[in-house]
Amino acid sequence: MALSKNTKLFSLASFLTDVSSEMLIPILPYVLTTVLGAPVIAVSLFEAVKETIAKVIGIVSGFYSDKIGRRKNTVIAGYGISAFMKGLLMLVAGWQQIVGILLFERVGKGVRESPRDSLIVLSEKKENLGKAFGFRKMLDNFGAILGPVLASIIIIAFGNAPIEQTYKNIFIISFIPAVIAVAVLFFIDEIKTKGQDGKKILKELNHDGNFKKFIIAQAIFALGNFGISLFLLRAGNFVAFAIVPLVYLGYNIFYTTFSMPAGIIADKIGPKKTLVIGYFIYLVALVGLIQYADSSSIIVMFALLGLFMAINEVAPNVMVGRLVEKEVYGSAIGLSKGLTGWIALPANIIAGALWTVYGPNTAFLFGIVTTIISIGAMMFFVRD
Numbered sequence: 001m002a003l004s005k006n007t008k009l010f011s012l013a014s015f016l017t018d019v020s021s022e023m024l025i026p027i028l029p030y031v032l033t034t035v036l037g038a039p040v041i042a043v044s045l046f047e048a049v050k051e052t053i054a055k056v057i058g059i060v061s062g063f064y065s066d067k068i069g070r071r072k073n074t075v076i077a078g079y080g081i082s083a084f085m086k087g088l089l090m091l092v093a094g095w096q097q098i099v100g101i102l103l104f105e106r107v108g109k110g111v112r113e114s115p116r117d118s119l120i121v122l123s124e125k126k127e128n129l130g131k132a133f134g135f136r137k138m139l140d141n142f143g144a145i146l147g148p149v150l151a152s153i154i155i156i157a158f159g160n161a162p163i164e165q166t167y168k169n170i171f172i173i174s175f176i177p178a179v180i181a182v183a184v185l186f187f188i189d190e191i192k193t194k195g196q197d198g199k200k201i202l203k204e205l206n207h208d209g210n211f212k213k214f215i216i217a218q219a220i221f222a223l224g225n226f227g228i229s230l231f232l233l234r235a236g237n238f239v240a241f242a243i244v245p246l247v248y249l250g251y252n253i254f255y256t257t258f259s260m261p262a263g264i265i266a267d268k269i270g271p272k273k274t275l276v277i278g279y280f281i282y283l284v285a286l287v288g289l290i291q292y293a294d295s296s297s298i299i300v301m302f303a304l305l306g307l308f309m310a311i312n313e314v315a316p317n318v319m320v321g322r323l324v325e326k327e328v329y330g331s332a333i334g335l336s337k338g339l340t341g342w343i344a345l346p347a348n349i350i351a352g353a354l355w356t357v358y359g360p361n362t363a364f365l366f367g368i369v370t371t372i373i374s375i376g377a378m379m380f381f382v383r384d
Helices: 005-024 028-035 040-068 072-091 095-123 126-157 163-185 198-207 209-223 228-235 241-257 259-269 271-291 297-323 326-358 360-381
Strands: none
Touching (some): 005 163, 028 163, 040 072, 040 326, 126 163, 126 241, 228 297, 228 360, 241 259
16 A cells, blocks of 8 residues: 655655764764763763653644644644754854754654654554554664764765864754755645644543553563663674674664564554564563673674664554544654653663663663563553
8 A cells, every 4th residue: 555645755854854863973972072072971961861852842742733633833843943953053162052952953853753643644544554654764764874874974075174174064964954854844735633622632541541551561661671872882792892883783774674564564463463573572682682692693683673673663653543543643652652751761770770780681681571571561451
């Protein structure tokens, strides 16, 4: 079944935005700490806070878009905020200014995500949701691969220039795809729905016991789903430092390649079964990193993590689309992503503390326990 025009345009905008963002991500830690003198703790806090901001704003924007029954302008505003903030990077010099601007840039991400996903749901038939979300995520990931490549090309091309001028050039060039992404969104078709009363939205979400069970199962899993940084740190115990980026590249390739197939599978067998399969894959990767970690198996474990991420980024969107009415999807997906986003902060703190005190195996063992519990909750308490 062919994808809608809206889904294709959103996917293109996601690709362009990720090209822009991922040009910055690889260079920021070095620029902030080594070039501009930011303390490492400031960079660490920035990493922890920025996604939490996006998730909190996502709850509000999803609720607001459902309440007014229109979403296009909110989506454009979100992408526009992100593009504008990236443009400001060209004008500043201090690390405090850069960190502040990029935190506001995450506000744009929060504003756009929930209403964008709502418009995808409204534009597609329910049996096509997995394919639609998978296609958007696939192009998003292609942008995440191309962005660092472009940043490297710029660094090589300006190899003789002062480092300050080189990273400024990256800031300038990254602004271009961000602006084009905003322009693309003006061709999106608005799909209006009846505006929902705020109390009615909350009542609808609270009334659906199955949706609440799904949220709880997701929350349990999120507590043991720590960030990729710890996995990369584990890889560094078994392979040379120069190989770690290649391991990460392999992870991204699997993540990108399987995003759309994961969505198609969710359409075919149902999002709950697909998500359980994803949890099992994550479980195998964790066990492997404890029992079988060595220089040859690390690549396999990261391939499994990439496959898991493809499923975990697509299947929950489809599941929420099956559980709630389209008119309140923005609120539901905002709540779903917001909760897992909030839990990501304590999850990483717990994993980091266990790693520091007891070693990496204990941190991964904690993830194994929470994953097993969430698999049981998803299989036996959540209806498909």
